[in-house]
Amino acid sequence: MSMAEFTPDTTIRLGAHSVTRRFGALVANDGITFRARRGTIHAIVGGNGAGKSTLMRILQGMDRPDEGVVLVNGMPSVFFGPADAFKQGIGMVHQEFMLVPGLTLLENLVLAQEPLDGLRRIDRRKALEAARKLEREAGVTLDWDMPVDDAPVHVRQIVEILRLLYRGADVLILDEPTAVLAPAQVQELIVLLRKLRSEGRTILFISHKLDEVMALADEITVIRSGKVIGGMATANTTKAALAEMMIGEILSRPNARPSTVGRTVLEIRGLAATDARRVLRLKELDLDVRAGEIVGIAGVAGNGQDELIAAVTGLGRVERGAVRLDGQDVTKLSLRARRELGLSYLSPDRAAEGLCLSAPISENLIAGRHRSPALCKGGVLQKGAIKRHVETLLDRFSVKRASAALPISSLSGGNQQRVAMARELDGSPKLLLACQPTRGVDIRGIAFIHQCLLDYREAGGAVLVISEELDELIALSDRIVVLYDGRVTGEVPRGSAKVEELGRMMLGETRQEIAA
Amino acid sequence: MIDNIIHAAFVMTTPILLAALGGLVNRVAGLVNIGLDSMMLAGALVGLMIASQTGSWPAALVAAALVGGLLGLLMSLTVTRLQANEIIVGLGFNIAVAGLVRFFLKSWYGTSGTLSLPDVAMLPRIHIPVVADIPVLGAIFSDHDPLTWAAWLLVPATAWFLARTRLGLRLRAAGAAPQATRALGLNPLNLRDASTVFAGMMSGLAGAYLCIGVVGIFNEGITAGRGFLALAAFYFGRNRPWPTAIGALLFGLFDAIQIRLQGRGLPAELVQTLPYVMVIVILTLVAITIKRARNKGA
Numbered sequence: 174m175s176m177a178e179f180t181p182d183t184t185i186r187l188g189a190h191s192v193t194r195r196f197g198a199l200v201a202n203d204g205i206t207f208r209a210r211r212g213t214i215h216a217i218v219g220g221n222g223a224g225k226s227t228l229m230r231i232l233q234g235m236d237r238p239d240e241g242v243v244l245v246n247g248m249p250s251v252f253f254g255p256a257d258a259f260k261q262g263i264g265m266v267h268q269e270f271m272l273v274p275g276l277t278l279l280e281n282l283v284l285a286q287e288p289l290d291g292l293r294r295i296d297r298r299k300a301l302e303a304a305r306k307l308e309r310e311a312g313v314t315l316d317w318d319m320p321v322d323d324a325p326v327h328v329r330q331i332v333e334i335l336r337l338l339y340r341g342a343d344v345l346i347l348d349e350p351t352a353v354l355a356p357a358q359v360q361e362l363i364v365l366l367r368k369l370r371s372e373g374r375t376i377l378f379i380s381h382k383l384d385e386v387m388a389l390a391d392e393i394t395v396i397r398s399g400k401v402i403g404g405m406a407t408a409n410t411t412k413a414a415l416a417e418m419m420i421g422e423i424l425s426r427p428n429a430r431p432s433t434v435g436r437t438v439l440e441i442r443g444l445a446a447t448d449a450r451r452v453l454r455l456k457e458l459d460l461d462v463r464a465g466e467i468v469g470i471a472g473v474a475g476n477g478q479d480e481l482i483a484a485v486t487g488l489g490r491v492e493r494g495a496v497r498l499d500g501q502d503v504t505k506l507s508l509r510a511r512r513e514l515g516l517s518y519l520s521p522d523r524a525a526e527g528l529c530l531s532a533p534i535s536e537n538l539i540a541g542r543h544r545s546p547a548l549c550k551g552g553v554l555q556k557g558a559i560k561r562h563v564e565t566l567l568d569r570f571s572v573k574r575a576s577a578a579l580p581i582s583s584l585s586g587g588n589q590q591r592v593a594m595a596r597e598l599d600g601s602p603k604l605l606l607a608c609q610p611t612r613g614v615d616i617r618g619i620a621f622i623h624q625c626l627l628d629y630r631e632a633g634g635a636v637l638v639i640s641e642e643l644d645e646l647i648a649l650s651d652r653i654v655v656l657y658d659g660r661v662t663g664e665v666p667r668g669s670a671k672v673e674e675l676g677r678m679m680l681g682e683t684r685q686e687i688a689a
Numbered sequence: 690m691i692d693n694i695i696h697a698a699f700v701m702t703t704p705i706l707l708a709a710l711g712g713l714v715n716r717v718a719g720l721v722n723i724g725l726d727s728m729m730l731a732g733a734l735v736g737l738m739i740a741s742q743t744g745s746w747p748a749a750l751v752a753a754a755l756v757g758g759l760l761g762l763l764m765s766l767t768v769t770r771l772q773a774n775e776i777i778v779g780l781g782f783n784i785a786v787a788g789l790v791r792f793f794l795k796s797w798y799g800t801s802g803t804l805s806l807p808d809v810a811m812l813p814r815i816h817i818p819v820v821a822d823i824p825v826l827g828a829i830f831s832d833h834d835p836l837t838w839a840a841w842l843l844v845p846a847t848a849w850f851l852a853r854t855r856l857g858l859r860l861r862a863a864g865a866a867p868q869a870t871r872a873l874g875l876n877p878l879n880l881r882d883a884s885t886v887f888a889g890m891m892s893g894l895a896g897a898y899l900c901i902g903v904v905g906i907f908n909e910g911i912t913a914g915r916g917f918l919a920l921a922a923f924y925f926g927r928n929r930p931w932p933t934a935i936g937a938l939l940f941g942l943f944d945a946i947q948i949r950l951q952g953r954g955l956p957a958e959l960v961q962t963l964p965y966v967m968v969i970v971i972l973t974l975v976a977i978t979i980k981r982a983r984n985k986g987a
Contacts, residue, residue, distance in 0.1 A: 235872070256874030271869035273862040284862050285873040287855045294853045451983070 182247030186211040186375040187232065187263060187344050190249070191241035194227050201227040203399040208244065209344075209392070214366060214376040216390035216407075218383070220419050220615035224399040225379050229348055232377070233265040234258035264342035266333045266350060272321045278328075279304055279317040282336050307335045311365055326474065327358040334365070345369065346377045351385055355473040356643065356676030363389055381419070381615070383412045395419060420616050429627050429649070429667070435464030437500075438515075438604045438635035439485070444494035445659075446480040453492070454480040456659035460637075462604065467626060467636040469650030471643060473679050477659040478608075478639050485606050485637070486518050487511055499603050512541065515603030519593055519610055521639070523586070527593045530582040534574055535563040537581045538596050545600075570595040571621070587618030594625055605629060608639045623649060643672050657681045694945050695828040700903060701948075702941025703837045704729070704895035708919035709937050710840070710847050710930065711891025717851060717928055718884035719864035719877070723779025724764050726916025727786035728757040728892035729899075730909075734790055734804070736897025737907045741806035749810065750836070750897055757893020758886045760786065765885030769878040783916075791909055804907040812836055812902040836898050841934070848930040860884055892916060914965065918944075921968045925975060936971075943967045 179190075188208035194201050201224045209215035219225045230236040232243055234252030242249035245261045252258045255265075272281045279300055288299040304317050313331055321329065330350065337345055347366075351359045366376055366389060380386050386393060387407060394404045395418040402418045439462040446455040455477040462468045472478055483489025484496055487508045496504045503511050508518075520527035528537050539559055543549055548559050563577050570591045574584060581589055590611070597605060607626060611619040626649055630636055640646050646653050653665045655678040663684040665675065677687050708725045715722045732753035740749035764782050768775045794800050812834035821831035851857040862870045863877035863884075870877040899911050918940045926933025943964040950960045 233872075254874065255872050259874050265872070267872065271866070271872045273866040273869050275865045276858070276861060280858055284858060284870075285875050287858060289855060293855070295855055295858060 179244070179248050184211050185209070185244060185247045187377065188244035188247075189228065189232065189238075189241065190244055192228065192231060192238040192243070193240040194224075194231060194236065194238050200399050202231070202238065204241065205396065205399070205401050206241075207394040207401060207404055209375055209377055211375050212370060212373050213391040214370050214378055214389055216378045216380060216386045216393045217396065218380060218386055218393055218415060218419060219396040220381055220617070223396045223419075225396060226348065227399075228396070229265065229346055229377075229379060232258070233263060233346055259340065259342065261344075262342050263344040263346065264337035264340065265346040265348065266330065266337065267348055270326075270329050270333055272329055272332060274322050275320065277318050277320055278315060278324060278332050281321055281332060282307075282317070282339055284336075286340055303339060304335075307338055310338070311335060312368070313365075326353045327355075327361070330354070330362070331365070334369075338369075343373070344375045344377065346379070348379045349381075350378070351380070351382060353474070353641075355679050356672055357680055359385065383415050383419075386415070387412055416616070429651075430631060432465045432631045432633075434466050434651075435633060437461050437463050438498065439637060440495075440497040440500075441484070442495045442497075444481075444484055444496065445492040446477075446484050447490060447492055448480060449489075454659050455484065458494070458656075458659070458661065460654060460661075462635045462637050464603070464633050464635050465630060466651045467630050467638060467649050469646035469653040470637065470639040470656055471646050471653050471675050471679055472656035474641060476656045476679075478656060480659075481656070482518075482521070482606065482608055482639065486516070517597040517602035517605045519597050519605065519607040521608035521612065523589055523593060523612070528581055528589060531580050533578050534567070534572075534581045534584065534592060535559060535577040537592055538563050538566055538577070538599075540596065542596070542600060566595045566599060567592070570625070587614040590614050590618065590622060594622055598625065598629055602634070604635045604637065606637050606639075609641065610638065611640075611642065611645060619645070643675055646670075646675075647672070655679055692824060692828040694942075694949060695825060696832065697945035697948060698938065698942040699829065699833060699837060700941075701944035702938045703840050703902065704898045704915050705918045705922055705940055705944075706840045706844075706934055706937040707836070707895040707898065708888075708892045708916055709922035709926075709933050710843055711888035711895075712919050713923040713926070713928055713930065713933050714847065714851070714860065715884045715888035716923060717864050718860040718881050719867060720765065720768060720775055720881050720885055721779075721920075722761075722764075722885065722888050723776055723920070724760070724782035724916070725888065725892045725919050726912050726914060727782040728760045728889045729896035729912045729916050730786055730790055731760055732757040732893030732896030733900045733911050734793070734896075734907050735893070737804065737806060737809060737900040740810045740897075740901045741808055744808055744810045746810045746812050746901055749901055750894060753893040753897030754890040755893070757896065758890040761885040761887070761889020761892075762882065764889070765882040768885075769881050787909065794909070802909050806906075809901060809905050811905060812898070834898075834902055836894065836902060844930045844934045851930075856883075892919075895919070913961075918964060918968060921972060925972060939971065940964050940968065 185208045189205050192202050192205045205228055217225055217228065227236065231238050234255045234257050243252065244250065250261060273284065276284070282304055283300045288296045288303070290296040301317060308314060311331065315328060315331070334345065350362060354362060370376060378390060390407050392404065392406050393410065393415065395402045395415060397419060441458055441460040444455055444458040445453060448454045458481065470478060470481065480489060484491050487503070487506060491504055495502055498511060498514050498516060501514060503514065524530060539548055539562065543554065548555055548562065567574060567577060572588050572591045572595070574588070581592060584592070610626065611622050614622065626636055638646065638649055647670045651667045653670050653675065655662045655675060657679060658681065662678045662681060674687055678684065708729060712722050712725050735756045736749045736753035739752040740746055743749070760782065764778055767773045767778050794804055798804055814832045814834055815838070817831040821827045851861060859875055860880055863875070863880035867877040895915070896912065900907055919937070922936035922940060923933045925936030947960050947963040951957050
């Protein structure tokens with residue numbers, strides 16, 4: 174490839190030309206070409222494993238392409254590290270935020286470009302002045318002396334964005350920026366990003382949430398399996414067309430058929446619980462889940478969901494109140510005893526709690542069921558019986574695998590979640606506590622997991638779903654219960670839930686207040 | 690009597706404090722340095738040799754700091770560039786340096802275990818008139834050597850350095866979130882290497898202190914695990930310089946008491962374990978207190 178193919182063009186602020194990146198046999202990026210024009214918001218859209226993150230790492234200098242080049246102002250550029258990208262004005266807000274714990278917001282803002290005073294000390298006054306100026310530009314107010322660890326997620330995100338501006342970036346790459354935000358905060362972010370665009374900055378926005386992409390982007394590039402499927406102006410496409418490009422087919426929506434509601438399986442009365450730092454997070458909670466019913470819990474992270482999970486599973490402390498499982502008081506029982514009474518628990522943290530990533534698929538699948546006499550006789554695992562059991566389950570849940578003896582980390586996130594789901598639905602539990610059931614799972618996997626939950630409900634199972642995805646809660650739940658500051662702010666039955674209304678309830682308004 | 694113990698406690702604290710401040714900065718930047726003891730041992734030997742050769746204690750200190758820093762650099766590169774486990778590398782350095790020192794003594798000086806050299810320049814003692822005659826205060830402030838003064842002045846200096854300077858901020862960032870630091874265009878590995886070199890230099894000085902500040906001869910067991918006491922001191926202080934200094938002083942005090950108790954009918958070997966037993970006791974008490982406070986608070 175010769176340089177003659179390229180001409181300097183300042184209207185093309187950032188782009189890629191035939192970028193290919195391989196990891197062993199896997200081609201993460203396969204000849205990706207796109208161009209983001211100066212002063213626009215350009216969305217890169219794709220499912221899990223489409224290659225979005227690899228592309229972003231390359232654009233930001235964290236990784237280098239095997240073939241092809243990154244374009245800056247229309248010309249090829251080679252980045253040997255994030256510092257090189259930064260010199261060209263390109264900065265990134267990562268999905269897992271890149272703020273340093275233990276440092277204050279102000280220290281994080283100026284890190285790597287600290288203003289110094291005459292004595293070579295960090296000049297706090299100058300740093301604070303710069304921070305206040307950025308605050309005004311962005312239309313926010315922050316407590317700059319707060320340690321990062323105490324700052325809520327959306328504040329951290331704003332600090333990350335301001336830090337890029339502080340360091341003079343005019344191209345902002347945002348990786349799934351709304352994944353951690355409540356609906357109202359998403360709106361604030363959208364306003365902020367539009368403001369930055371109007372000031373002439375270029376924004377590259379990675380997402381698989383098509384509503385936001387349609388609302389925010391000027392232009393869209395869709396990638397699937399490492400290849401560009403299409404590029405278009407937002408005005409010339411629709412959400413349905415994008416979804417089809419992303420997954421290559423139209424999925425039927427999971428179908429919630431009416432089911433008969435039976436006896437109460439989970440009964441929570443007057444529950445109060447503290448977190449690990451002994452802060453009271455759940456203040457007074459009453460909740461029922463009946464057989465044949467899915468109850469969804471909506472709420473901004475940190476409003477008592479974790480403590481609810483801990484109280485239902487028995488993994489945390491309960492201050493007051495009672496938890497009854499199928500009529501029996503289990504408040505003081507261990508998780509093992511609760512499981513034997515029919516509790517199943519799909520952990521929100523697949524990597525740390527839900528699965529053991531280094532263990533084989535088969536062992537992950539029988540973990541917790543390994544005491545059943547069919548699988549284990551006299552303390553010796555029954556290899557043949559386990560293998561038959563495992564293969565049956567894996568087939569039933571359509572888990573794509575080379576061999577069940579491989580570590581589960583060899584599976585994609587979506588398939589890992591299928592394994593976790595298969596384990597938890599095995600043995601006909603009475604109550605399934607499903608936390609963030611589709612976190613990090615792509616559209617196809619989401620549809621499958623939703624169908625599993627609905628089938629289980631139809632067969633008479635009781636499900637308590639805790640999720641940060643409102644669309645998911647709306648699609649699944651017979652009732653959505655909104656948690657705010659450790660209390661229930663309202664309950665919305667199936668069919669009448671709206672994202673906007675739920676969003677306001679999640680920030681503390683009651684249903685009556687919203688109606689008024 | 691009490692003045693003697695106080696004075697001895699400060700003397701025994703200096704090596705622990707020097708190495709602890711080095712190890713503290715090292716840990717803040719993200720590396721737990723188990724190898725402090727090896728750098729101390731090398732600093733002790735080189736310090737004594739140079740003090741004898743040149744007759745100049747500043748030259749001896751410079752040489753000890755250099756050899757400690759060099760070992761620190763080697764250790765750091767093994768950990769940061771070859772991705773070796775820092776615990777294993779630290780242990781390896783302790784064993785390897787001890788072996789090399791023994792080999793060197795045997796092949797170079799033909800002695801085993803102990804090395805005594807002529808004309809060793811010892812650290813001078815700074816006598817402060819008037820103050821020296823006040824009980825307790827005199828023992829605390831007078832008749833200490835420059836390195837002891839330097840060690841204590843380094844306590845606020847380290848606190849200030851970490852909190853207020855650019856390099857301090859960057860070291861903290863490199864330790865707390867290396868990925869994030871890298872994403873900002875800084876190199877956390879370089880920062881970490883620099884901190885390990887600093888820890889090595891401080892440990893080298895600590896070693897030299899034992900030789901030319903206290904006993905005047907070298908023995909292969911001269912550090913007596915003080916690198917590990919330093920480690921315990923900054924764990925006790927939870928990476929804050931003043932509490933770390935208090936920890937070092939506490940261990941120094943028990944070291945001084947231990948020396949006093951020797952030859953009073955108790956078996957010497959048992960008495961010598963006192964500072965180390967106290968480490969376990971103190972760290973356990975600290976852990977219990979923290980746990981209590983956590984359960985009670987918030």
